[in-house]
Amino acid sequence: MPSEARLNELASDPYWIALGHYETGKLGGWRSYVDEQKFFLAEDGASNPQAELRATLEAIYQPTPLNDEHAQCRYPARTRWLSEQLQLSDLPQPTCAEYDKWMTDVAPNSTVLVFPAAYLNSPSSMFGHTLLRIDQADIDSNNTALLSYALNFGAYIEGMDNSILYAWKGLMGGYPGLFSLVPYREKLAEYRSLENRDLWEYRLNLTPVETRRMIQHVWELKDIRFDYFFFDENCSFRLLELLEIARPGLELTDQFPITAIPTDTVRAIKQAGLIERTDYRPSRERELVTRTDPLDASELVWVERLADEDIALEDENFKKLGQARRALITDAAFRLLRYRASGEGREPQTVKRSFNLLREINSNPPPELAVERPGLPEEGHESRTWQLGAGSRGDKAFAEYGLRMAYHDLNDNQYGFPAGAQIEIMQMKLRQYEGNHWQLQNLDLVSIRSLTPRSELLKPLSWQVAAGFERVPGKDDDEVLAAHINGGAGGSWNLTDNVQAFALATMRIEHHSDFAAYLVPAAGFNTGLLWRNPLGNMLAEVNNDYFINGEVRRSMALSQQWEISSNLGLRLAAEREFSHLSTPENTLKLELRWYDY
Structure with missing residues:
Protein backbone atom coordinates (compact mmCIF):
# COMPACT_ATOMS: atom_id res chain seq x y z
CA MET A 1 0.00 0.00 0.00
CA CYS A 96 -14.67 -7.70 -18.32
CA ALA A 97 -16.80 -9.20 -21.11
CA GLU A 98 -19.51 -6.48 -21.17
CA TYR A 99 -17.05 -3.61 -21.13
CA ASP A 100 -14.79 -5.21 -23.75
CA LYS A 101 -17.73 -5.82 -26.13
CA TRP A 102 -19.01 -2.26 -25.64
CA MET A 103 -15.58 -0.78 -26.30
CA THR A 104 -15.19 -2.94 -29.41
CA ASP A 105 -18.57 -1.77 -30.74
CA VAL A 106 -17.79 1.91 -30.13
CA ALA A 107 -14.20 1.56 -31.46
CA PRO A 108 -13.16 5.07 -30.31
CA ASN A 109 -10.39 6.62 -32.40
CA SER A 110 -11.16 10.32 -32.86
CA THR A 111 -13.61 12.94 -31.60
CA VAL A 112 -15.83 15.53 -33.27
CA LEU A 113 -17.66 18.26 -31.35
CA VAL A 114 -21.12 18.73 -32.89
CA PHE A 115 -23.05 21.97 -32.44
CA PRO A 116 -26.70 21.99 -33.62
CA ALA A 117 -27.51 25.68 -34.00
CA ALA A 118 -30.10 27.52 -31.92
CA TYR A 119 -33.75 26.63 -32.52
CA LEU A 120 -36.23 29.00 -30.89
CA ASN A 121 -39.28 26.74 -31.11
CA SER A 122 -37.84 24.27 -28.60
CA PRO A 123 -37.11 25.47 -25.03
CA SER A 124 -34.24 23.00 -24.68
CA SER A 125 -32.62 24.19 -27.91
CA MET A 126 -32.92 27.96 -27.77
CA PHE A 127 -29.22 28.42 -27.07
CA GLY A 128 -28.06 25.60 -29.32
CA HIS A 129 -26.67 22.32 -28.07
CA THR A 130 -23.38 20.43 -28.04
CA LEU A 131 -22.59 16.74 -28.26
CA LEU A 132 -19.58 14.63 -29.22
CA ARG A 133 -19.29 12.24 -32.15
CA ILE A 134 -16.98 9.31 -31.53
CA ASP A 135 -15.44 8.10 -34.80
CA GLN A 136 -13.77 4.83 -35.77
CA ALA A 137 -10.32 4.68 -37.34
CA ASP A 138 -11.64 4.42 -40.92
CA ILE A 139 -13.93 7.46 -40.74
CA ASP A 140 -12.19 9.43 -43.50
CA SER A 141 -11.11 6.61 -45.80
CA ASN A 142 -14.52 4.91 -45.85
CA ASN A 143 -16.76 7.93 -45.12
CA THR A 144 -18.44 6.13 -42.23
CA ALA A 145 -19.60 9.09 -40.10
CA LEU A 146 -23.16 7.73 -40.01
CA LEU A 147 -21.83 4.60 -38.30
CA SER A 148 -20.24 6.63 -35.51
CA TYR A 149 -21.73 7.12 -32.07
CA ALA A 150 -23.10 10.36 -30.62
CA LEU A 151 -22.22 11.07 -27.01
CA ASN A 152 -24.88 13.28 -25.53
CA PHE A 153 -25.73 14.70 -22.10
CA GLY A 154 -29.29 15.86 -21.60
CA ALA A 155 -32.26 16.10 -19.28
CA TYR A 156 -34.01 12.80 -18.59
CA ILE A 157 -37.75 13.44 -18.93
CA GLU A 158 -40.40 10.95 -17.87
CA GLY A 159 -43.81 11.70 -19.34
CA MET A 160 -44.80 14.59 -21.60
CA ASP A 161 -44.15 17.94 -19.93
CA ASN A 162 -45.33 20.97 -21.88
CA SER A 163 -42.86 23.62 -23.03
CA ILE A 164 -43.51 26.01 -20.13
CA LEU A 165 -43.13 23.31 -17.49
CA TYR A 166 -40.05 21.96 -19.27
CA ALA A 167 -38.41 25.40 -19.29
CA TRP A 168 -39.23 26.00 -15.61
CA LYS A 169 -38.00 22.61 -14.43
CA GLY A 170 -34.89 22.95 -16.57
CA LEU A 171 -34.07 26.30 -14.99
CA MET A 172 -34.68 25.03 -11.45
CA GLY A 173 -32.92 21.66 -11.74
CA GLY A 174 -36.13 19.66 -11.83
CA TYR A 175 -34.74 17.01 -14.19
CA PRO A 176 -31.85 14.60 -13.74
CA GLY A 177 -29.16 14.64 -16.42
CA LEU A 178 -27.82 11.48 -18.06
CA PHE A 179 -25.13 10.62 -20.59
CA SER A 180 -26.22 8.57 -23.57
CA LEU A 181 -24.33 6.96 -26.44
CA VAL A 182 -26.53 6.46 -29.53
CA PRO A 183 -25.90 6.01 -33.28
CA TYR A 184 -24.96 9.37 -34.80
CA ARG A 185 -27.41 8.91 -37.69
CA GLU A 186 -30.28 9.12 -35.18
CA LYS A 187 -29.08 12.44 -33.80
CA LEU A 188 -28.36 13.75 -37.29
CA ALA A 189 -31.92 12.98 -38.39
CA GLU A 190 -33.34 14.54 -35.22
CA TYR A 191 -31.55 17.86 -35.52
CA ARG A 192 -31.40 18.39 -39.29
CA SER A 193 -34.83 17.05 -40.18
CA LEU A 194 -37.17 17.15 -37.20
CA GLU A 195 -35.94 20.47 -35.80
CA ASN A 196 -34.54 21.95 -39.04
CA ARG A 197 -31.29 23.02 -37.45
CA ASP A 198 -27.94 23.66 -39.07
CA LEU A 199 -25.17 21.43 -37.74
CA TRP A 200 -21.56 22.42 -37.19
CA GLU A 201 -19.01 19.64 -36.80
CA TYR A 202 -15.66 20.54 -35.23
CA ARG A 203 -13.05 17.82 -35.60
CA LEU A 204 -10.91 17.85 -32.45
CA ASN A 205 -7.22 17.04 -32.40
CA LEU A 206 -7.59 14.45 -29.64
CA THR A 207 -5.38 11.44 -30.25
CA PRO A 208 -6.77 7.88 -30.30
CA VAL A 209 -5.33 7.38 -26.81
CA GLU A 210 -7.06 10.53 -25.53
CA THR A 211 -10.36 9.60 -27.16
CA ARG A 212 -10.23 6.10 -25.68
CA ARG A 213 -9.38 7.57 -22.26
CA MET A 214 -12.51 9.73 -22.41
CA ILE A 215 -14.75 6.82 -23.49
CA GLN A 216 -13.42 4.69 -20.64
CA HIS A 217 -14.82 7.28 -18.26
CA VAL A 218 -18.13 7.40 -20.15
CA TRP A 219 -18.53 3.70 -19.32
CA GLU A 220 -18.17 4.62 -15.65
CA LEU A 221 -21.01 7.15 -16.06
CA LYS A 222 -23.46 4.70 -17.66
CA ASP A 223 -26.90 5.19 -16.02
CA ILE A 224 -25.41 7.66 -13.53
CA ARG A 225 -27.54 10.73 -12.83
CA PHE A 226 -26.34 14.30 -12.45
CA ASP A 227 -28.25 17.43 -11.55
CA TYR A 228 -29.26 19.25 -14.73
CA PHE A 229 -29.65 23.02 -15.09
CA PHE A 230 -30.15 24.87 -18.38
CA PHE A 231 -27.62 27.61 -17.73
CA ASP A 232 -24.67 25.97 -15.99
CA GLU A 233 -24.73 22.23 -15.32
CA ASN A 234 -25.92 21.47 -18.83
CA CYS A 235 -24.89 19.55 -21.97
CA SER A 236 -21.97 21.84 -22.74
CA PHE A 237 -20.51 21.95 -19.24
CA ARG A 238 -20.57 18.14 -18.89
CA LEU A 239 -18.79 17.71 -22.24
CA LEU A 240 -16.08 20.13 -21.13
CA GLU A 241 -15.52 17.84 -18.14
CA LEU A 242 -15.08 14.88 -20.50
CA LEU A 243 -12.51 16.76 -22.57
CA GLU A 244 -10.56 17.44 -19.37
CA ILE A 245 -10.56 13.67 -18.79
CA ALA A 246 -9.34 13.06 -22.34
CA ARG A 247 -6.46 15.52 -22.13
CA PRO A 248 -5.08 16.12 -18.62
CA GLY A 249 -4.11 19.72 -18.05
CA LEU A 250 -7.01 21.30 -19.90
CA GLU A 251 -8.79 23.91 -17.80
CA LEU A 252 -12.10 24.45 -19.54
CA THR A 253 -14.78 24.24 -16.84
CA ASP A 254 -13.06 26.88 -14.68
CA GLN A 255 -14.07 29.47 -17.29
CA PHE A 256 -17.79 28.91 -16.61
CA PRO A 257 -18.53 29.45 -12.91
CA ILE A 258 -21.99 30.97 -13.53
CA THR A 259 -23.32 30.04 -16.98
CA ALA A 260 -22.23 27.66 -19.74
CA ILE A 261 -23.88 28.85 -22.96
CA PRO A 262 -23.09 26.35 -25.76
CA THR A 263 -21.58 28.93 -28.15
CA ASP A 264 -19.30 30.17 -25.37
CA THR A 265 -18.09 26.64 -24.65
CA VAL A 266 -17.37 26.05 -28.34
CA ARG A 267 -15.36 29.28 -28.30
CA ALA A 268 -13.42 28.10 -25.23
CA ILE A 269 -12.62 24.79 -26.94
CA LYS A 270 -11.38 26.66 -29.99
CA GLN A 271 -9.25 29.00 -27.91
CA ALA A 272 -7.72 25.95 -26.19
CA GLY A 273 -6.41 24.86 -29.60
CA LEU A 274 -8.51 21.69 -29.79
CA ILE A 275 -10.20 22.29 -33.17
CA GLU A 276 -8.41 21.20 -36.32
CA ARG A 277 -11.27 21.33 -38.89
CA THR A 278 -14.82 22.67 -39.15
CA ASP A 279 -17.54 21.11 -41.33
CA TYR A 280 -21.03 22.49 -41.93
CA ARG A 281 -24.26 20.54 -42.56
CA PRO A 282 -27.16 22.81 -43.58
CA SER A 283 -30.68 22.04 -42.38
CA ARG A 284 -33.38 20.84 -44.75
CA GLU A 285 -35.03 24.24 -44.47
CA ARG A 286 -31.87 26.09 -45.51
CA GLU A 287 -31.34 23.68 -48.42
CA LEU A 288 -34.91 24.26 -49.58
CA VAL A 289 -34.59 28.04 -49.36
CA THR A 290 -31.30 27.95 -51.27
CA ARG A 291 -32.81 25.79 -54.04
CA THR A 292 -35.86 28.04 -54.45
CA ASP A 293 -33.95 31.34 -54.42
CA PRO A 294 -33.44 31.42 -58.22
CA LEU A 295 -37.09 30.54 -58.97
CA ASP A 296 -39.67 33.19 -59.92
CA ALA A 297 -43.27 33.35 -58.63
CA SER A 298 -44.74 31.22 -61.42
CA GLU A 299 -42.08 28.54 -60.89
CA LEU A 300 -42.77 28.48 -57.16
CA VAL A 301 -46.40 27.70 -57.98
CA TRP A 302 -45.17 24.64 -59.88
CA VAL A 303 -43.04 23.63 -56.88
CA GLU A 304 -46.16 23.56 -54.70
CA ARG A 305 -48.20 21.72 -57.30
CA LEU A 306 -45.56 19.02 -57.76
CA ALA A 307 -45.32 18.56 -53.99
CA ASP A 308 -49.13 18.35 -53.66
CA GLU A 309 -50.37 16.61 -56.81
CA ASP A 310 -49.41 13.25 -58.28
CA ILE A 311 -50.38 14.22 -61.82
CA ALA A 312 -48.55 17.57 -61.97
CA LEU A 313 -45.44 15.99 -63.49
CA GLU A 314 -47.52 14.96 -66.52
CA ASP A 315 -49.04 18.40 -67.04
CA GLU A 316 -48.29 19.61 -70.58
CA ASN A 317 -47.67 23.15 -69.35
CA PHE A 318 -44.99 21.85 -67.00
CA LYS A 319 -43.36 19.85 -69.79
CA LYS A 320 -43.19 22.99 -71.93
CA LEU A 321 -40.82 24.59 -69.44
CA GLY A 322 -37.11 24.45 -70.28
CA GLN A 323 -35.22 21.37 -69.17
CA ALA A 324 -32.96 23.32 -66.79
CA ARG A 325 -35.91 25.06 -65.13
CA ARG A 326 -37.82 21.78 -64.74
CA ALA A 327 -34.79 20.28 -63.04
CA LEU A 328 -34.69 23.08 -60.45
CA ILE A 329 -38.45 22.99 -59.88
CA THR A 330 -38.57 19.21 -59.46
CA ASP A 331 -35.68 19.16 -57.02
CA ALA A 332 -37.27 22.01 -55.01
CA ALA A 333 -40.60 20.13 -54.95
CA PHE A 334 -38.89 16.99 -53.63
CA ARG A 335 -37.15 18.99 -50.91
CA LEU A 336 -40.44 20.70 -50.00
CA LEU A 337 -42.18 17.35 -49.75
CA ARG A 338 -39.44 15.99 -47.45
CA TYR A 339 -39.50 19.18 -45.36
CA ARG A 340 -43.26 18.93 -44.82
CA ALA A 341 -43.01 15.23 -43.97
CA SER A 342 -40.34 15.71 -41.29
CA GLY A 343 -41.35 13.95 -38.09
CA GLU A 344 -44.44 12.37 -39.67
CA GLY A 345 -45.12 8.78 -40.60
CA ARG A 346 -44.50 7.46 -44.11
CA GLU A 347 -47.85 8.15 -45.76
CA PRO A 348 -48.38 6.02 -48.91
CA GLN A 349 -49.25 9.05 -51.04
CA THR A 350 -46.17 10.92 -49.87
CA VAL A 351 -43.95 7.92 -50.54
CA LYS A 352 -45.39 7.50 -54.03
CA ARG A 353 -45.02 11.22 -54.84
CA SER A 354 -41.44 11.23 -53.52
CA PHE A 355 -40.59 8.23 -55.72
CA ASN A 356 -42.01 9.89 -58.83
CA LEU A 357 -40.12 13.11 -58.13
CA LEU A 358 -36.88 11.20 -57.52
CA ARG A 359 -37.33 9.36 -60.80
CA GLU A 360 -37.78 12.68 -62.60
CA ILE A 361 -34.70 14.10 -60.84
CA ASN A 362 -32.62 11.10 -61.94
CA SER A 363 -33.67 11.57 -65.55
CA ASN A 364 -33.11 15.34 -65.44
CA PRO A 365 -30.70 16.12 -62.60
CA PRO A 366 -30.33 19.70 -61.33
CA PRO A 367 -26.96 21.35 -60.74
CA GLU A 368 -25.30 20.52 -57.43
CA LEU A 369 -26.75 22.52 -54.56
CA ALA A 370 -24.23 24.98 -53.12
CA VAL A 371 -25.40 26.31 -49.74
CA GLU A 372 -23.58 29.40 -48.56
CA ARG A 373 -22.05 28.76 -45.15
CA PRO A 374 -23.30 31.22 -42.52
CA GLY A 375 -21.06 32.85 -39.93
CA LEU A 376 -19.35 30.56 -37.45
CA PRO A 377 -21.39 30.51 -34.21
CA GLU A 378 -18.31 30.73 -31.99
CA GLU A 379 -17.18 33.90 -33.78
CA GLY A 380 -20.34 35.79 -32.88
CA HIS A 381 -20.45 38.11 -29.91
CA GLU A 382 -20.10 36.63 -26.43
CA SER A 383 -23.15 35.98 -24.32
CA ARG A 384 -23.00 38.24 -21.25
CA THR A 385 -23.48 41.96 -21.81
CA TRP A 386 -22.42 44.92 -19.66
CA GLN A 387 -24.13 48.24 -20.45
CA LEU A 388 -23.24 51.81 -19.60
CA GLY A 389 -25.55 54.53 -20.84
CA ALA A 390 -26.41 58.21 -20.53
CA GLY A 391 -29.49 60.08 -21.70
CA SER A 392 -32.55 62.08 -20.82
CA ARG A 393 -36.24 61.49 -20.20
CA GLY A 394 -38.19 64.69 -20.68
CA ASP A 395 -36.10 67.37 -18.98
CA LYS A 396 -34.31 64.94 -16.62
CA ALA A 397 -30.82 63.60 -17.37
CA PHE A 398 -29.76 60.16 -16.21
CA ALA A 399 -26.98 57.61 -16.24
CA GLU A 400 -27.87 53.94 -16.70
CA TYR A 401 -26.03 50.76 -15.71
CA GLY A 402 -27.07 47.36 -17.00
CA LEU A 403 -26.17 43.67 -17.08
CA ARG A 404 -27.68 40.95 -19.28
CA MET A 405 -26.76 37.38 -18.44
CA ALA A 406 -27.71 35.99 -21.87
CA TYR A 407 -27.50 36.52 -24.72
CA HIS A 408 -28.73 38.34 -27.91
CA ASP A 409 -31.30 40.91 -29.07
CA LEU A 410 -32.37 42.22 -32.47
CA ASN A 411 -29.94 45.16 -32.41
CA ASP A 412 -26.88 43.10 -31.47
CA ASN A 413 -24.22 42.09 -33.96
CA GLN A 414 -25.98 39.39 -35.99
CA TYR A 415 -22.90 37.47 -37.15
CA GLY A 416 -23.19 33.85 -36.06
CA PHE A 417 -26.78 34.20 -34.80
CA PRO A 418 -30.11 33.29 -36.46
CA ALA A 419 -31.66 36.24 -38.27
CA GLY A 420 -34.69 37.75 -36.54
CA ALA A 421 -34.01 35.92 -33.27
CA GLN A 422 -33.85 37.45 -29.79
CA ILE A 423 -33.22 35.58 -26.55
CA GLU A 424 -32.63 37.66 -23.43
CA ILE A 425 -32.46 36.10 -19.99
CA MET A 426 -32.04 38.00 -16.71
CA GLN A 427 -31.40 41.59 -17.77
CA MET A 428 -31.31 44.32 -15.13
CA LYS A 429 -30.93 48.08 -15.60
CA LEU A 430 -30.43 50.65 -12.86
CA ARG A 431 -30.99 54.32 -13.65
CA GLN A 432 -29.42 57.24 -11.75
CA TYR A 433 -31.22 60.56 -12.24
CA GLU A 434 -29.97 64.02 -11.32
CA GLY A 435 -29.94 64.60 -7.58
CA ASN A 436 -28.62 61.04 -7.05
CA HIS A 437 -32.07 59.51 -7.39
CA TRP A 438 -31.70 55.81 -8.17
CA GLN A 439 -34.37 53.48 -9.49
CA LEU A 440 -34.67 50.01 -10.92
CA GLN A 441 -35.54 50.69 -14.52
CA ASN A 442 -36.26 47.14 -15.56
CA LEU A 443 -35.64 43.53 -14.59
CA ASP A 444 -36.35 41.28 -17.55
CA LEU A 445 -36.64 37.64 -16.55
CA VAL A 446 -37.05 36.51 -20.15
CA SER A 447 -37.61 38.17 -23.52
CA ILE A 448 -37.80 35.97 -26.62
CA ARG A 449 -38.67 37.02 -30.17
CA SER A 450 -38.74 34.77 -33.20
CA LEU A 451 -39.25 36.81 -36.37
CA THR A 452 -38.84 34.21 -39.11
CA PRO A 453 -39.72 35.61 -42.56
CA ARG A 454 -42.57 34.08 -44.52
CA SER A 455 -42.27 33.16 -48.20
CA GLU A 456 -44.35 31.65 -50.98
CA LEU A 457 -43.55 28.12 -49.76
CA LEU A 458 -42.73 28.51 -46.05
CA LYS A 459 -45.12 30.35 -43.78
CA PRO A 460 -43.74 30.18 -40.24
CA LEU A 461 -45.43 31.99 -37.39
CA SER A 462 -43.52 34.85 -35.82
CA TRP A 463 -43.97 35.16 -32.07
CA GLN A 464 -42.68 36.82 -28.94
CA VAL A 465 -42.98 36.37 -25.19
CA ALA A 466 -41.61 38.39 -22.27
CA ALA A 467 -41.96 38.57 -18.49
CA GLY A 468 -40.43 40.72 -15.79
CA PHE A 469 -40.58 44.23 -14.33
CA GLU A 470 -40.31 47.50 -16.23
CA ARG A 471 -41.03 51.20 -15.80
CA VAL A 472 -44.18 52.41 -17.55
CA PRO A 473 -45.84 55.87 -17.69
CA GLY A 474 -47.78 56.59 -14.51
CA LYS A 475 -49.72 59.33 -12.81
CA ASP A 476 -48.24 62.81 -12.36
CA ASP A 477 -45.87 62.20 -15.31
CA ASP A 478 -43.92 59.77 -13.20
CA GLU A 479 -42.73 56.26 -14.05
CA VAL A 480 -44.14 53.34 -12.10
CA LEU A 481 -42.59 49.87 -11.82
CA ALA A 482 -44.92 47.31 -13.36
CA ALA A 483 -44.85 43.53 -13.27
CA HIS A 484 -45.90 42.11 -16.62
CA ILE A 485 -46.28 39.05 -18.80
CA ASN A 486 -46.88 39.58 -22.49
CA GLY A 487 -46.78 37.74 -25.76
CA GLY A 488 -47.81 37.97 -29.35
CA ALA A 489 -47.99 36.19 -32.69
CA GLY A 490 -48.09 37.25 -36.29
CA GLY A 491 -45.92 37.35 -39.37
CA SER A 492 -42.63 38.66 -40.70
CA TRP A 493 -41.58 39.35 -44.29
CA ASN A 494 -38.36 40.20 -46.10
CA LEU A 495 -38.86 43.45 -48.01
CA THR A 496 -35.30 43.37 -49.35
CA ASP A 497 -32.20 41.33 -48.58
CA ASN A 498 -31.48 43.62 -45.62
CA VAL A 499 -34.91 44.88 -44.53
CA GLN A 500 -37.44 42.80 -42.63
CA ALA A 501 -40.95 43.89 -41.63
CA PHE A 502 -43.05 42.32 -38.89
CA ALA A 503 -46.54 42.68 -37.44
CA LEU A 504 -47.87 40.83 -34.39
CA ALA A 505 -51.09 40.87 -32.40
CA THR A 506 -50.24 41.04 -28.70
CA MET A 507 -51.70 40.33 -25.27
CA ARG A 508 -50.40 41.72 -21.98
CA ILE A 509 -51.19 41.25 -18.29
CA GLU A 510 -49.87 43.95 -15.96
CA HIS A 511 -49.82 44.86 -12.29
CA HIS A 512 -48.75 48.18 -10.80
CA SER A 513 -49.76 50.64 -8.11
CA ASP A 514 -51.58 53.11 -10.39
CA PHE A 515 -54.14 50.50 -11.44
CA ALA A 516 -57.10 49.87 -9.12
CA ALA A 517 -57.37 46.21 -10.09
CA TYR A 518 -54.60 43.83 -9.11
CA LEU A 519 -54.15 42.45 -12.63
CA VAL A 520 -55.22 44.27 -15.77
CA PRO A 521 -55.11 42.64 -19.22
CA ALA A 522 -54.61 44.44 -22.51
CA ALA A 523 -54.76 43.64 -26.20
CA GLY A 524 -52.69 45.41 -28.81
CA PHE A 525 -50.20 45.12 -31.60
CA ASN A 526 -46.48 45.41 -32.26
CA THR A 527 -45.16 46.25 -35.72
CA GLY A 528 -41.86 47.44 -37.10
CA LEU A 529 -38.84 47.18 -39.38
CA LEU A 530 -35.44 45.59 -38.86
CA TRP A 531 -32.71 46.96 -41.14
CA ARG A 532 -29.25 45.45 -41.46
CA ASN A 533 -27.12 48.40 -42.56
CA PRO A 534 -23.39 49.18 -42.92
CA LEU A 535 -23.13 50.38 -39.30
CA GLY A 536 -25.02 47.49 -37.71
CA ASN A 537 -28.71 46.80 -37.00
CA MET A 538 -31.52 49.37 -36.82
CA LEU A 539 -34.86 48.53 -35.24
CA ALA A 540 -37.92 50.75 -35.64
CA GLU A 541 -41.13 49.64 -33.98
CA VAL A 542 -44.52 50.78 -32.75
CA ASN A 543 -46.35 49.29 -29.76
CA ASN A 544 -49.98 49.81 -28.80
CA ASP A 545 -51.70 48.36 -25.71
CA TYR A 546 -55.43 48.82 -25.00
CA PHE A 547 -56.22 47.92 -21.37
CA ILE A 548 -59.70 46.87 -20.30
CA ASN A 549 -59.72 49.61 -17.61
CA GLY A 550 -59.54 52.32 -20.30
CA GLU A 551 -55.80 52.96 -20.23
CA VAL A 552 -54.24 53.23 -23.69
CA ARG A 553 -50.47 53.11 -23.99
CA ARG A 554 -48.52 53.72 -27.19
CA SER A 555 -44.86 54.00 -27.99
CA MET A 556 -42.64 54.61 -30.98
CA ALA A 557 -39.01 53.55 -30.71
CA LEU A 558 -35.96 53.74 -32.93
CA SER A 559 -32.59 52.18 -32.07
CA GLN A 560 -29.37 51.83 -34.05
CA GLN A 561 -26.27 49.94 -32.98
CA TRP A 562 -22.83 50.73 -34.30
CA GLU A 563 -20.70 47.58 -34.28
CA ILE A 564 -17.31 48.83 -33.10
CA SER A 565 -16.09 45.23 -32.90
CA SER A 566 -17.68 41.81 -32.45
CA ASN A 567 -17.77 42.32 -28.67
CA LEU A 568 -18.21 46.08 -28.41
CA GLY A 569 -21.16 48.13 -29.61
CA LEU A 570 -22.48 51.66 -29.30
CA ARG A 571 -26.28 51.97 -29.36
CA LEU A 572 -28.37 55.11 -29.86
CA ALA A 573 -32.03 54.79 -28.89
CA ALA A 574 -34.95 57.23 -29.04
CA GLU A 575 -38.49 56.62 -27.80
CA ARG A 576 -41.71 58.59 -27.50
CA GLU A 577 -44.36 57.27 -25.09
CA PHE A 578 -48.06 58.16 -24.93
CA SER A 579 -50.40 57.27 -22.06
CA HIS A 580 -53.81 58.33 -20.78
CA LEU A 581 -52.22 58.58 -17.34
CA SER A 582 -49.56 61.14 -18.27
CA THR A 583 -48.39 63.58 -20.90
CA PRO A 584 -46.20 62.29 -23.78
CA GLU A 585 -42.54 61.84 -22.88
CA ASN A 586 -39.41 61.57 -25.01
CA THR A 587 -36.41 59.44 -24.01
CA LEU A 588 -33.02 59.64 -25.68
CA LYS A 589 -30.14 57.36 -24.70
CA LEU A 590 -26.62 56.55 -25.84
CA GLU A 591 -25.33 53.23 -24.55
CA LEU A 592 -21.97 51.45 -24.67
CA ARG A 593 -22.36 47.65 -24.72
CA TRP A 594 -19.54 45.23 -23.91
CA TYR A 595 -20.03 41.51 -24.50
CA ASP A 596 -18.10 38.89 -22.56
CA TYR A 597 -18.59 35.63 -20.68
Missing part, protein backbone atom coordinates in the same frame (compact mmCIF):
# COMPACT_ATOMS: atom_id res chain seq x y z
CA PRO A 2 1.41 3.43 -0.91
CA SER A 3 2.26 5.86 1.86
CA GLU A 4 -0.38 8.11 3.39
CA ALA A 5 1.33 11.17 1.94
CA ARG A 6 1.28 9.69 -1.56
CA LEU A 7 -2.41 8.78 -1.32
CA ASN A 8 -3.30 12.28 -0.15
CA GLU A 9 -1.27 13.72 -3.00
CA LEU A 10 -3.16 11.59 -5.55
CA ALA A 11 -6.53 12.39 -3.96
CA SER A 12 -5.96 16.10 -4.53
CA ASP A 13 -4.61 15.63 -8.07
CA PRO A 14 -6.75 17.57 -10.61
CA TYR A 15 -7.26 14.41 -12.65
CA TRP A 16 -8.71 12.47 -9.72
CA ILE A 17 -10.90 15.45 -8.93
CA ALA A 18 -12.08 15.38 -12.57
CA LEU A 19 -12.79 11.62 -12.47
CA GLY A 20 -15.07 12.17 -9.46
CA HIS A 21 -16.62 15.36 -10.91
CA TYR A 22 -15.80 17.19 -7.71
CA GLU A 23 -16.06 20.92 -7.15
CA THR A 24 -15.12 23.05 -4.19
CA GLY A 25 -18.11 23.36 -1.85
CA LYS A 26 -19.53 26.78 -1.12
CA LEU A 27 -18.72 26.31 2.58
CA GLY A 28 -15.40 24.58 1.96
CA GLY A 29 -14.55 20.96 1.33
CA TRP A 30 -15.70 19.05 -1.73
CA ARG A 31 -18.95 18.05 -3.36
CA SER A 32 -19.50 15.99 -6.50
CA TYR A 33 -21.80 16.97 -9.33
CA VAL A 34 -22.80 13.29 -9.52
CA ASP A 35 -26.22 12.82 -7.97
CA GLU A 36 -26.18 9.05 -7.35
CA GLN A 37 -24.53 7.23 -4.48
CA LYS A 38 -23.96 4.10 -6.59
CA PHE A 39 -21.23 5.96 -8.49
CA PHE A 40 -19.12 6.03 -5.33
CA LEU A 41 -17.40 3.16 -3.55
CA ALA A 42 -16.91 5.00 -0.26
CA GLU A 43 -19.94 5.88 1.84
CA ASP A 44 -18.85 9.52 1.91
CA GLY A 45 -17.25 9.41 -1.54
CA ALA A 46 -19.45 12.23 -2.88
CA SER A 47 -17.74 14.70 -0.56
CA ASN A 48 -14.44 12.98 0.26
CA PRO A 49 -12.02 12.39 -2.65
CA GLN A 50 -9.47 10.82 -0.27
CA ALA A 51 -11.93 8.20 0.99
CA GLU A 52 -13.08 7.44 -2.56
CA LEU A 53 -9.51 6.94 -3.76
CA ARG A 54 -8.73 4.53 -0.93
CA ALA A 55 -11.96 2.62 -1.53
CA THR A 56 -11.19 2.39 -5.25
CA LEU A 57 -7.64 1.16 -4.63
CA GLU A 58 -8.94 -1.50 -2.28
CA ALA A 59 -11.71 -2.56 -4.68
CA ILE A 60 -9.50 -3.04 -7.76
CA TYR A 61 -7.45 -5.56 -5.75
CA GLN A 62 -10.49 -7.71 -4.98
CA PRO A 63 -10.43 -11.35 -6.24
CA THR A 64 -11.27 -11.85 -9.93
CA PRO A 65 -14.36 -14.16 -9.74
CA LEU A 66 -16.49 -10.97 -9.68
CA ASN A 67 -15.67 -10.46 -13.38
CA ASP A 68 -18.13 -7.91 -14.88
CA GLU A 69 -19.02 -6.68 -11.38
CA HIS A 70 -15.37 -6.21 -10.46
CA ALA A 71 -14.27 -2.64 -9.76
CA GLN A 72 -11.76 -2.82 -12.62
CA CYS A 73 -14.64 -3.57 -15.00
CA ARG A 74 -16.89 -0.88 -13.54
CA TYR A 75 -14.18 1.79 -13.31
CA PRO A 76 -11.69 1.31 -16.17
CA ALA A 77 -10.63 4.97 -16.21
CA ARG A 78 -9.93 5.02 -12.47
CA THR A 79 -8.07 1.71 -12.73
CA ARG A 80 -5.92 2.89 -15.62
CA TRP A 81 -4.97 6.14 -13.89
CA LEU A 82 -4.18 4.60 -10.53
CA SER A 83 -2.17 1.86 -12.21
CA GLU A 84 -0.14 4.46 -14.10
CA GLN A 85 0.40 6.72 -11.10
CA LEU A 86 1.32 3.92 -8.66
CA GLN A 87 2.91 1.57 -11.23
CA LEU A 88 0.68 -1.29 -10.14
CA SER A 89 2.00 -4.49 -11.68
CA ASP A 90 0.26 -7.00 -9.42
CA LEU A 91 -3.40 -6.24 -10.11
CA PRO A 92 -5.81 -9.17 -10.54
CA GLN A 93 -7.01 -9.73 -14.12
CA PRO A 94 -10.82 -10.04 -14.14
CA THR A 95 -12.73 -10.83 -17.33
